[in-house]
Amino acid sequence: MIQAKGYAAQNVHEELKLWKFERRDVDAHDVQIEILYCGVCHTDVAQINNEWFPGLFPMIPGHEIVGRVVKVGDHVQKFKVGDLAGVGTFINSCGICEHCHSGLEVYCENGVIPTYNGVDKYQDGLPTYGGYSNTIVTKEPYALKIPAQLNLAATAPLLCAGITTYSPLKHWKVGKGHKLAVLGLGGLGHMAVKFAVALGAEVTILSTSPHKAADAKKLGAHHFVVASNPEEVEKVKNSFDFIVDTVSADHDFDFYLSFLKLDGIHICLGVPPKGLQIKNTLLTLQLGRKSIVGSAAGGIPETQEMLDFCAAHNITADIELIDIKDIHAAFDRMGKGDVKYRFVIDMATL
Template sequence: MSIARGYAAFSPTAPMASYTFERRDPRADDVHIEILFSGVCHSDLHTAHGEWDGLIYPNGTDYPLVPGHEIVGRVTAVGAKVTRFTPGDLVGVGTMVDSCGQCVNCLHGQESYCLKGATWTYNSPDRVDGTTTQGGYSDAIVVKQDFVFRITHSEEQLAAVAPLLCAGVTMWSPLRHWAAGPGRKVGVVGIGGLGHMGIKLARALGAHVVAFTTSESKRADALALGAHEVVNSRDAAAMAAHAGTLDLILNSVAVAHDLDTYTSLLSLDGAHVLVGIPAEPHPSPSVANLIGGRRSLTGSLVGGTKETQEMLDFCARHGIVADIEMIRMQDIETAFSRMAKADVKYRFVIDMASMKHAA
């Protein structure tokens, strides 16, 4: 065992606080990683506050909880059977650290849809010893090599690479599945941590990108991110002008809203893909709106291991990283508060060097 230092939630209402805990010694197929940067995802906030108990986590949240699943670090040790990594390698870890590896979904590289349940990076039982996984708000982590990803971005970009491990691949997976590219028109709803990555990736894939926002103040930002067009979704005339024109819509909004507003913008056989998870259900969509254009209302989870490495390599080739605000570990509660108000452009990332000075 080794000692790790991090920050944890000790109850749904207690503020995050310093926490010292044990990490296992690397098993034969494990990689020990010194964490350099950890992105702050809205999922971290939901889980820390117990807001997904019974919804995403049937057994609730196991406290103390160390969140964090957008991890970039350096390999410090490897198990005897590890062949893909050596000490000194720059690597990433995303939302999963294991799966059954045997079901049809796992065998096709879609481990997030493991029929026996993926092992999430935090608040999930380890498949070997049953202990609860603890995430990236810490100075080190031990992960099975199959769920560790090679980072080829420059070291100066590492902090901004961290959000790619969740926000990036969450948008990449549906873009690839629904074949976004030249000749395709892609809408991105919501310009936040997920949405801003959707704009960047869709543009780099060659699609025509239309960004949708309720905030006129985000128009210039969306264009700077790569959108070809920006539509204020509160402008009925602007929305009507796009009716029946979009092949794919990625909807990253995580609050309940009228889905028909966007579904009606789809062309024949278009897909409206939900990637945000609201605390309350969306209003029931109109069946007529789906039938009338043979449209699909569907969802997408974070991508599997093959897609994640593919996305990272694509982003390195195209110079794509997240837009971030760097914070100290000690400032996580302020970051949570701001994130809840959508007051971040567009992802907080923790500099784990700050743990050396954490109280």
């Protein structure tokens, strides 16, 4: 076994503290990565606090992982020692179902294995521990090649915030001629803006915070609408082909559906505590032939495609680099929306 260390919550709601643990040895098909940077996702806080389901403790969060390969198994072909590599939201899947064969491992019919807060039933039956740690071991097919020209720290959030927004844009073929609104300008929202603009869409930010208008322009958005301003709202009613909804707080879906034109699609990426709260939505959907859809992170091939797209278009996340000792201050600020737009931990501070 490989001796490792990380920041773990020993029980639900407890603070993260240094914890020594073990990773499995590198087998013939494995890649071991020295973790250099790890992004901080709202999911990390949600799972530490059992907001969605009972967690497995001790828990080491983190699924936006980038680093350098330090060891490879004898049968590994894509990686060599010294290469840059990353790990996203999952580290294994059954590999035999239709979705896995289609490169959609995140939708594995037999259950995808999350990078943390899971048990790897396909490999060793051991709990999975995430990227708030110094090293990780994964099977070669679930490791991603990081383009050398990208800033490594700012690339880490692409492994979750990036692919979670890129995947639905590609799936619904968003591009030139489309009007797209991004609801929520945070970690996911700012990546949705960058990708949609690069794909050629006309992009509008919908926000209840007027002070974010300047940031929206800097990110490349073409328009900014204050959703609490009736006059501004009236001008964009029934005008968008797509809404990318990144909001994880409870909000009025009926209200935002009114922004969509005929055949418009509301894409849900955030996970509000009360879920999809709707009142008059069925009639709205029927009379406008509108859709509410959801999307998870992409599979491995699409995530690699996204990373290569980012290299070609010079796209990375806007980040604030932190020491790991400041993680709880970062959690607090993230809860208040006080980050532009993703915290990333410098794992050299572990």
